[in-house]
Amino acid sequence: MARNEEFLEKAAALLPKLHHMRVFPLTPYRGRTLKAGESLCLDFGDHYVGYVTLKFSYTGSHPDAPAWLRLKFAERACELSENAAEYHGWISRGWIQQEEIHIDVLPAEISLPRRYAFRYLQIEALDLSSKYDLTVECVEAETVTSADDGGLAPYACRDAELERIYAVACRTLRECMQTVFEDGPKRDRRLWMGDLRLQALANYETYKSYDMVKACLYLLAGDTLPDGAVGACLFLEPQIEVDDTRMFDYSLLFVAALRDYVSVTHDGDTARELWPTAKRQIELAKASFDDRGIVRDSDRLGWCFVDWNLRLNKQAPAQGIYLYCVQAAIELASALGLTDEAQTLRAEYAEKKKAALSRLRDDRGFFLSGEAKQLSWASQIWMVLGGAVEGEEAAGLLASLEAEPTAEKMVTPYMVHHYVDALISCGREEKALAVLRSYWGGMVREGADTFWELWNPDDPGESPYGGTIVNSYCHAWSCAPAYFLQKYFRK
Amino acid sequence: MARNEEFLEKAAALLPKLHHMRVFPLTPYRGRTLKAGESLCLDFGDHYVGYVTLKFSYTGSHPDAPAWLRLKFAERACELSENAAEYHGWISRGWIQQEEIHIDVLPAEISLPRRYAFRYLQIEALDLSSKYDLTVECVEAETVTSADDGGLAPYACRDAELERIYAVACRTLRECMQTVFEDGPKRDRRLWMGDLRLQALANYETYKSYDMVKACLYLLAGDTLPDGAVGACLFLEPQIEVDDTRMFDYSLLFVAALRDYVSVTHDGDTARELWPTAKRQIELAKASFDDRGIVRDSDRLGWCFVDWNLRLNKQAPAQGIYLYCVQAAIELASALGLTDEAQTLRAEYAEKKKAALSRLRDDRGFFLSGEAKQLSWASQIWMVLGGAVEGEEAAGLLASLEAEPTAEKMVTPYMVHHYVDALISCGREEKALAVLRSYWGGMVREGADTFWELWNPDDPGESPYGGTIVNSYCHAWSCAPAYFLQKYFRK
Numbered sequence: 004m005a006r007n008e009e010f011l012e013k014a015a016a017l018l019p020k021l022h023h024m025r026v027f028p029l030t031p032y033r034g035r036t037l038k039a040g041e042s043l044c045l046d047f048g049d050h051y052v053g054y055v056t057l058k059f060s061y062t063g064s065h066p067d068a069p070a071w072l073r074l075k076f077a078e079r080a081c082e083l084s085e086n087a088a089e090y091h092g093w094i095s096r097g098w099i100q101q102e103e104i105h106i107d108v109l110p111a112e113i114s115l116p117r118r119y120a121f122r123y124l125q126i127e128a129l130d131l132s133s134k135y136d137l138t139v140e141c142v143e144a145e146t147v148t149s150a151d152d153g154g155l156a157p158y159a160c161r162d163a164e165l166e167r168i169y170a171v172a173c174r175t176l177r178e179c180m181q182t183v184f185e186d187g188p189k190r191d192r193r194l195w196m197g198d199l200r201l202q203a204l205a206n207y208e209t210y211k212s213y214d215m216v217k218a219c220l221y222l223l224a225g226d227t228l229p230d231g232a233v234g235a236c237l238f239l240e241p242q243i244e245v246d247d248t249r250m251f252d253y254s255l256l257f258v259a260a261l262r263d264y265v266s267v268t269h270d271g272d273t274a275r276e277l278w279p280t281a282k283r284q285i286e287l288a289k290a291s292f293d294d295r296g297i298v299r300d301s302d303r304l305g306w307c308f309v310d311w312n313l314r315l316n317k318q319a320p321a322q323g324i325y326l327y328c329v330q331a332a333i334e335l336a337s338a339l340g341l342t343d344e345a346q347t348l349r350a351e352y353a354e355k356k357k358a359a360l361s362r363l364r365d366d367r368g369f370f371l372s373g374e375a376k377q378l379s380w381a382s383q384i385w386m387v388l389g390g391a392v393e394g395e396e397a398a399g400l401l402a403s404l405e406a407e408p409t410a411e412k413m414v415t416p417y418m419v420h421h422y423v424d425a426l427i428s429c430g431r432e433e434k435a436l437a438v439l440r441s442y443w444g445g446m447v448r449e450g451a452d453t454f455w456e457l458w459n460p461d462d463p464g465e466s467p468y469g470g471t472i473v474n475s476y477c478h479a480w481s482c483a484p485a486y487f488l489q490k491y492f493r494k
Numbered sequence: 495m496a497r498n499e500e501f502l503e504k505a506a507a508l509l510p511k512l513h514h515m516r517v518f519p520l521t522p523y524r525g526r527t528l529k530a531g532e533s534l535c536l537d538f539g540d541h542y543v544g545y546v547t548l549k550f551s552y553t554g555s556h557p558d559a560p561a562w563l564r565l566k567f568a569e570r571a572c573e574l575s576e577n578a579a580e581y582h583g584w585i586s587r588g589w590i591q592q593e594e595i596h597i598d599v600l601p602a603e604i605s606l607p608r609r610y611a612f613r614y615l616q617i618e619a620l621d622l623s624s625k626y627d628l629t630v631e632c633v634e635a636e637t638v639t640s641a642d643d644g645g646l647a648p649y650a651c652r653d654a655e656l657e658r659i660y661a662v663a664c665r666t667l668r669e670c671m672q673t674v675f676e677d678g679p680k681r682d683r684r685l686w687m688g689d690l691r692l693q694a695l696a697n698y699e700t701y702k703s704y705d706m707v708k709a710c711l712y713l714l715a716g717d718t719l720p721d722g723a724v725g726a727c728l729f730l731e732p733q734i735e736v737d738d739t740r741m742f743d744y745s746l747l748f749v750a751a752l753r754d755y756v757s758v759t760h761d762g763d764t765a766r767e768l769w770p771t772a773k774r775q776i777e778l779a780k781a782s783f784d785d786r787g788i789v790r791d792s793d794r795l796g797w798c799f800v801d802w803n804l805r806l807n808k809q810a811p812a813q814g815i816y817l818y819c820v821q822a823a824i825e826l827a828s829a830l831g832l833t834d835e836a837q838t839l840r841a842e843y844a845e846k847k848k849a850a851l852s853r854l855r856d857d858r859g860f861f862l863s864g865e866a867k868q869l870s871w872a873s874q875i876w877m878v879l880g881g882a883v884e885g886e887e888a889a890g891l892l893a894s895l896e897a898e899p900t901a902e903k904m905v906t907p908y909m910v911h912h913y914v915d916a917l918i919s920c921g922r923e924e925k926a927l928a929v930l931r932s933y934w935g936g937m938v939r940e941g942a943d944t945f946w947e948l949w950n951p952d953d954p955g956e957s958p959y960g961g962t963i964v965n966s967y968c969h970a971w972s973c974a975p976a977y978f979l980q981k982y983f984r985k
Contacts, residue, residue, distance in 0.1 A: 068586035095559030
C-alpha cells in the first residue's frame with residue numbers, strides 16, 4: 004500500500020472528538036424480574052450509538068448458579084424476532100449485535116466493552132436457577148457522536164412530512180458521524196469512499212463539520228492501494244489501513260468528493276495538495292477503457308459498486324460515473340488554474356462521452372449495459388449525471404424509464420440519491436421532491452428513526468446479504484434528504 | 495439468618511492466599527489458523543483452575559467483520575462434543591463453561607474475566623468473514639489454588655495403580671482448594687458441609703492446611719440458618735451468606751467435621767468455641783424423631799442428602815447419620831470435659847440405636863427405609879458407621895448386600911467414601927482397598943485426571959441433573975483415596 008505519512012498526520016489532527024451523553028430506556032422496567040426463559044425488551048425511544056451498562060440484582064434465594072443472559076441490540080424492533088442461527092448469508096454473522104454473558108455474582112454491574120447501534124435492547128434470561136429471579140435494576144447507555152447537535156442547521160417549512168424526513172435524515176447522519184464518517188454504526192463502521200461523498204454533501208447543509216470531511220479525504224489519500232488508487236474503504240484500527248477492495252466507481256468518486264469539498268469551502272490548499280490523488284484516479288480509470296472508448300465490462304464481483312441490485316450490469320453506469328468524475332476533475336483543475344490539464348481532461352471527456360452516445364444507446368435513446376444490453380435505471384441516471392445527455396433530453400430519458408417495467412431497478416437509498424440528483428440536474432425539482440416524499444417518506448411511514456441501508460418498497464425483506472438480520476438500519480448513504488431538502492427545498 | 499461476626503472475622507483471618515502459576519497448552523497450536531466454522535482443541539495436559547488469556551491475529555486481508563468465537567472449557571474431552579442447547583435438565587445451563595465473544599479489532603489480546611475449571615479449551619470460529627482467517631497466537635492460563643504443592647505428603651508404595659489413584663485424588667483436592675474448600679471448581683464452587691468433611695479428612699493426610707479447615711468451620715458456624723442450624727452450604731460472594739438449603743445430614747455432619755478437626759489438631763480453643771454450634775445440630779435433629787425414636791421420613795425433596803441416587807429413601811440412612819454424629823458429639827463433649835453433657839448424649843445415643851435395631855431391621859438383619867421398606871446400601875453403611883451394628887456383625891451385613899441385586903445402589907464417590915469407611919470400621923481393610931482399586935481405579939482407567947462428582951460404573955452416562963454436560967469432573971467429595979490410602983494403606 005502507498006502511505007503518505009504527512010497526509011495521515013494532517014488527518015489525525017483534524018479528526019473530531021466524540022461527544023458523550025447518557026441516555027436511559029423509555030420503557031418502564033426498573034425492578035422488573037425475569038425468570039429463566041423470560042425476556043424484557045427496552046426501548047430507548049430513538050436511535051443511539053454507544054456503550055451500555057446494566058445493573059442486575061435478584062429476588063428469592065441467594066443465586067446458586069450463574070445467570071446466563073443473551074443481550075440483543077436492535078436498530079429496528081423487527082430484528083429482535085430474527086434468529087441469528089438461521090442466517091446463512093455470505094456476510095459474517097459476527098455483525099449481528101448479540102451477546103451472551105454469564106454473571107457469577109449478583110448484584111452486578113456489567114459494562115459491555117463493545118459499541119452498539121440501537122434503539123432496542125432485549126435482555127433474555129437464557130438460564131438462571133429455580134432459586135432466584137433476575138432483577139433488572141438499571142440500564143443506561145453512554146452514547147457517542149461527533150456531530151454537534153447545537154450546530155445543526157434548522158429546517159422549518161410548513162410541511163410536517165418533509166420536516167420529519169429531514170429530521171430522520173439528520174439523525175442518520177449524526178449517528179454515522181463518529182471519529183470518521185462511518186457508513187453505518189452497526190455495520191461496517193468504516194469510512195467508505197462512495198458513502199463519504201454523500202455524507203459530506205449532507206453535512207455541508209446540516210452539521211457543517213468541514214474539517215471532518217477534510218480529515219477523511221486526507222485519510223483516503225494518505226493510504227492508497229499500491230498503484231495510488233483510493234481504496235473502496237479504510238480501516239482505522241488498530242491503525243489506519245486501506246482495505247484491499249478496489250472498486251472502479253469508489254476510487255473515482257474521490258475526485259467528486261474533493262470537488263464538492265472545495266466548492267463549499269474554497270479551501271485552495273487542500274485542493275492543491277490532494278489534486279495529484281484526484282488526478283491519479285482518472286488516470287487509473289482511463290486504463291479500463293477498450294479501444295472503442297467504452298469501460299471494459301468485468302466478471303469480477305464488485306469491480307464497480309453502483310448499487311446493491313445483484314442483477315445489475317455495471318458497464319454503462321461505470322461509463323457515466325467516469326464522465327461525472329472527469330467533469331469534477333475539470334472543475335478542480337480550472338479552480339487550481341491548471342489550464343493545460345483542464346484542457347486535456349476536456350478532450351478526454353468529449354471522447355468518452357461521444358463513445359457512450361454512439362456505442363451504448365439504443366434506438367429509443369436508452370443507454371444499455373454489458374453484452375446482454377441490459378436496460379437499467381442506474382445506467383440512465385449516471386449518464387444524465389455524467390452529462391452524456393442534458394436538459395429536456397435527460398429529463399425525457401429519466402421519465403421514459405417509468406414506462407419500462409423490465410428496466411433493472413434501484414434497491415438502495417444510495418442509488419436513489421443519484422436519481423434525485425439527476426432529476427434536479429435536468430430541472431425536474433418537482434419530481435425530485437416527489438421521490439424524496441415517496442421513497443424516504445416511505446421509510447418514515449414504516450417507522451424509521453434513521454434511514455436504512457436498503458429499502459425496496461416492492462420487497463421490504465430484500466437483502467443482498469442473504470438475510471435481513473445483518474442489514475444496517477442507520478446508513479449514512481441514505482441521508483440524502485438532509486442534503487436535498489436543505490439545499491433545494493427550503494420553502 | 496443468625497450471624498456471629500466474631501466467628502466470621504476469625505475465619506477471614508485464617509483463609510488462605512491463592513498461589514498463581516502460568517500454564518500453556520501442550521497441543522502444538524501457535525500460528526494455527528481457523529476459517530469460519532473451524533475449531534481448534536487445546537489440551538493443557540492436566541486439570542487446572544484459572545483464568546485464560548488468548549492472543550489472536552489474522553492472515554489474509556484486514557478483517558472486515560468482527561470475529562465471533564465460541565470458547566468451550568472442559569474438564570473431560572467428552573464435554574466438548576456435548577451441545578449446551580440440548581441440555582434441558584433442572585440445573586442451570588449457566589454452569590456450562592461456554593462463552594461467545596466478538597473481537598472487533600485484530601490483533602487482540604483477550605483476558606476472559608471468569609474462572610474456569612478445565613484441561614481442554616476448544617476455540618470455535620462461529621463466523622469470521624471470507625477475507626481473513628483467524629490466527630491463534632498464544633493461549634495461556636493463570637492457574638489458582640491455595641494448596642501448597644511443595645507441602646504435599648508423598649505416597650510411595652510399590653503399587654503403581656495405587657500411586658496413580660493417590661495422585662489423582664490429591665489433584666482433585668488441590669483443584670478444589672481455593673479460598674475455601676469448594677465442592678467443585680466447575681460447579682458449584684461453594685463450601686458444602688458434607689463435602690467439606692471429606693475434603694478435610696483428605697487434607698489432614700496430604701496438604702495439612704489445618705487453618706483452612708478451621709476457617710471453614712468458623713464460616714459455617716458464623717452464618718447459620720435462623721434456628722442455628724448449619725446450612726447445607728455457604729456463599730462467599732458478594733459477601734458471606736448461608737444458603738437457605740437445609741439438609742438433615744449436612745447440618746449434623748458439622749459435628750463430625752469438628753470432631754475430626756479436634757482429634758487431628760488437638761485445638762481445644764476451637765473445640766470449646768464451636769461446641770455450642772455442634773450441640774445445636776444434635777438438638778435440632780432430635781426434633782425430627784417420631785415417638786418410636788425413628789427419624790420421621792419426609793416428602794420434601796432433598797430434606798436429607800445421603801447420595802444422588804434419586805430413588806433412595808433417606809429415613810434409615812438419616813437414622814444412621816444421626817447415630818454417627820451423636821457419637822462424634824460424645825467424643826467432643828468428653829474431650830472438653832463436659833461429663834454431664836456426654837452422659838446425656840450417651841443416653842440419647844442408646845435410645846435411638848435401640849429404636850433403629852428394633853424398628854428398622856428385617857429378619858435378615860437388613861435395615862429397611864421408609865414406608866416401602868426399601869433396602870439400600872446407604873442404610874446399611876450408615877448404620878454400621880453409626881455403630882448400630884459392629885464388628886463381625888457389621889462386616890457380615892455389608893458383605894450380604896452383595897447378594898442383593900435389588901438393593902438401591904450408591905452412585906456418588908461421596909457415598910462410596912462412607913462405604914470404604916464402614917468397611918474399615920469393621921475390620922475389612924482388604925475389601926476396602928479392593929473398592930478403592932475398583933471404583934476410583936475405574937475412573938483412572940477411564941482417563942480421569944481428577945475424580946468425578948458422579949460415577950456409576952454400570953451407567954457411566956448417569957446424571958442426577960438430567961444431562962452430563964453440567965456434571966462436575968473434579969469434585970472434592972471424590973478425593974477419598976487421598977485419605978484412605980495415606981492413612982491405612984501405606985505399605
